[in-house]
Amino acid sequence: MADRGGLGRSGSRFSAYVEGLISVIGHADRARPLRDYCLGLLMPCERKSVEPMAAVTAPERTAAQHQSLLHFVGEGRWSDEKVLAKVQEMVLPSIERHGAIEAWIIDDTGFPKKGTHSVGVARQYCGQLGKEDNCQVAVSLSLANAHASLPVAFRLYLPQDWTKDGDRLRKAGVPEEVDFKTKHEIALDQIRHACATSLPRGVVLMDAGYGNNSDLRAAITALELSYAVGILSNTTVWAPGSGPLPAKAWSGRGRPPKLLQRDSGHKPLSVKALALGLPKSAWRTVTWREGTADLPPKKWTGLGGF
Structure with missing residues (x-):
């Protein structure tokens, strides 16, 4: 009963x-x-x-x-902003009763569509389908701890095919002040707004679709936030103890020197090369959630410092 x-x-x-x-x-x-x-x-x-x-x-x-x-x-x-702010006011205290906020999660969500009239619809990658197809995509920022997560920002991504077509925008009712922004720019706007409104801070988590953007990572660092992000194996970094040499002084004659001075023994390397060159003691296996049914818990093997 x-x-x-x-x-x-x-x-x-x-x-x-x-x-x-x-x-x-x-x-x-x-x-x-x-x-x-x-x-x-x-x-x-x-x-x-x-x-x-x-x-x-x-x-x-x-x-x-x-x-x-x-x-x-x-x-x-x-106002979407007022509605989201009200949701935060009502829901966030309930989440925080189970522990402090630990993470800010940047992600995007795809909504499969059949036609061409829905705002922002285009042929693009759709996570629900795992491939490129006709869909809308929205970028979101969620606050989370081990108990729950709460979306605090959500914006539809408009491809350039849309933002360049004034007639299409007007027919769909898109406000005139909305212009083209990349997903990375939308994500950064959401993170900056969360900082400006003093939301409880956490480590910024992003998959490689966002984490591989160096400008976004640098902007997050400038906001004094920590991050743990996916990156591609060919991303270049400086090994511990190394870095770019300072630029040489320029006398005003000839071609100005490049900002980074490098020589044969002073070059960045790919994260894959750096990782494969580390000893076994630098790696550890982490179990991050319980499995379902007869499946074992999910595991990830990575560098111990992350």
């Missing part, structure tokens, strides 16, 4: 959460559609789009509910 008390408490918490969101979406007419939309996201329908959500949230008036949700999603003019 279901725990009615537990279901009641869950329902009360859900209602309080939605009421918090309603307080920042700017118009009383949006309250009911927001409640229905959030409920639809939790209901066991096959697709989380407005048509099946309308059928499960208002089966007696599906057509009218479909139009209501469609208008709510398509015409909503609330």
Whole structure:
């Protein structure tokens, strides 16, 4: 038998959460559609789009509910920043009761699409599919500890095919101030905003799609954040105890010297070459989560200093 008390408490918490969101979406007419939309996201329908959500949230008036949700999603003019800030206010304390924030996770999410009209849709890599295909991609920053994670920033990536086409942008309702930014630039904007709003800091985690960008790594260091990121094996680094020689003074005659002066014994090397040259004592195996079913725990072997 279901725990009615537990279901009641869950329902009360859900209602309080939605009421918090309603307080920042700017118009009383949006309250009911927001409640229905959030409920639809939790209901066991096959697709989380407005048509099946309308059928499960208002089966007696599906057509009218479909139009209501469609208008709510398509015409909503609330502030994403205010909504995310409210979510942080309500959810972050609950996460921190289980431990301090340990990580800032930069990632992107792909949403497969069939047509060409959805904002930002293009043929690009989609993580859900594991290949390039027609999809939208959004860049996100999440705060996490061992208990849970919370997205605190989320922005749709617009490919240059979109940002160069003014007519297409206007038809899709993209604000005029939105221009092209790479995923790395979006990620850095999100990290800077998180620093500026004094969110609890953690180690920045990124896969190689972001971690291999040296400008992004340098900017994160300038913000006095630590990071642990994926990089490609051919990324070049300076071995411990080495580095670029200082630039030679220039007299003003002839060609100015390069900023980095190198000689045959003073060169960067690939991280693969550096790693393979280290002794076995520099490596360790780390188990980072329990396995499921009959699968063993996930393991990673890497340098002991990371």
